Amino acid sequence: MIDWLALVIGNTRWHWAWFQDDHLQHVWHHEHLVNSQTPTPDLSSILAAHAPSQIRLLPIESLNIWAVSVVPSQTRGVEHISTIRWLRHFPLEKVYPTMGLDRIVTLWGAGQHYSWPTLVIDGGTALTFTAGDAGTFVGGAILLGVRSHLAALHHYTAALPHLSPPPHLPTRWAQDTPSAIQGGVIHTILASIHEFIHSWISQYPDTSILFTGGDGEYLHRLYLAQYQIQQNQALVNRTWFDPNLMFWGISAYRKEETREL
Ligand SMILES: Nc1ncnc2c1ncn2[C@@H]1O[C@H](COP(=O)(O)OP(=O)(O)O)[C@@H](O)[C@H]1O
Numbered sequence: 001m002i003d004w005l006a007l008v009i010g011n012t013r014w015h016w017a018w019f020q021d022d023h024l025q026h027v028w029h030h031e032h033l034v035n036s037q038t039p040t041p042d043l044s045s046i047l048a049a050h051a052p053s054q055i056r057l058l059p060i061e062s063l064n065i066w067a068v069s070v071v072p073s074q075t076r077g078v079e080h081i082s083t084i085r086w087l088r089h090f091p092l093e094k095v096y097p098t099m100g101l102d103r104i105v106t107l108w109g110a111g112q113h114y115s116w117p118t119l120v121i122d123g124g125t126a127l128t129f130t131a132g133d134a135g136t137f138v139g140g141a142i143l144l145g146v147r148s149h150l151a152a153l154h155h156y157t158a159a160l161p162h163l164s165p166p167p168h169l170p171t172r173w174a175q176d177t178p179s180a181i182q183g184g185v186i187h188t189i190l191a192s193i194h195e196f197i198h199s200w201i202s203q204y205p206d207t208s209i210l211f212t213g214g215d216g217e218y219l220h221r222l223y224l225a226q227y228q229i230q231q232n233q234a235l236v237n238r239t240w241f242d243p244n245l246m247f248w249g250i251s252a253y254r255k256e257e258t259r260e261l
């Protein structure tokens with residue numbers, strides 16, 4: 001059994017997974033490192049501060065880490081760590097040069113671990129739609145994530161409070177400010193998701209549909225509550241939430257790479 005770690009640095013958090021060969025053992029997340037930190041942290045101190053205790057028992061300095069980042073300022077803080085292998089190219093075809101590696105690796109994970117064609121709805125700092133068929137990127141879209149949406153309304157106005165996402169489906173026709181904000185944001189996001197799913201399905205009827213990201217479970221639950229449950233069982237049956245798509249993507253890539261060695 002080979003122990004190794006996968007790392008994805010997103011715009012809000014670092015996402016880690018511990019694997020033994022192809023088997024995912026444990027996942028954890030933490031906030032960004034503080035940039036001014038000197039000296040730049042070594043791996044054991046990052047893991048000591050953030051990883052669960054069983055990870056700290058592993059031979060940390062010799063573990064291979066397969067990593068992807070979309071936040072260069074965070075990457076810089078750990079670039080000196082020689083056991084980290086930064087992945088910059090994936091076998092996914094027809095990606096454009098500035099496409100986020102987190103989107104690439106997540107789509108790769110969805111396609112390889114579930115099925116192609118596939119549509120990934122990633123509720124992270126940004127909300128992204130990323131779609132592909134037969135190992136080829138087809139297209140996608142980027143908008144504000146749930147928290148970013150709520151934070152932006154507060155940030156760009158004088159009177160709007162900073163709210164958390166409502167735990168349940170909010171009313172659409174609100175009669176107070178907090179409900180109007182939550183209803184506006186959530187119903188608009190769900191309607192967008194619905195629209196993108198239906199547009200994709202009309203071209204790729206046998207697609208898998210994967211929700212992922214920090215808000216993935218939440219959006220999946222609210223989406224099913226709003227649009228699906230009774231109406232379209234066939235669609236429900238191929239729609240999943242899986243927070244580990246990015247790790248399946250890295251693992252699938254690693255498997256190909258190490259097979260060739
Ligand atoms: N512990 C947490 N810390 C921060 N955000 C969280 C947490 N749990 C869930 N979230 C949700 O996850 C979203 C960020 O998604 P995530 O996938 O972690 O982002 P990224 O990959 O961009 O770093 C936020 O919008 C927030 O609502």
Ligand SMILES: CC(C)(COP(=O)(O)O)[C@@H](O)C(=O)NCCC(=O)O
Nearest residue numbers: 010011070098099100102124125126
């Ligand atoms: C769209 C993103 C900001 C999403 O980041 P995340 O919410 O996962 O932190 C990231 O994938 C990114 O910086 N992409 C580059 C532009 C593109 O994908 O077209």
Ligand SMILES: [K+]
Nearest residue numbers: 010122124213
């Ligand atoms: K993400």
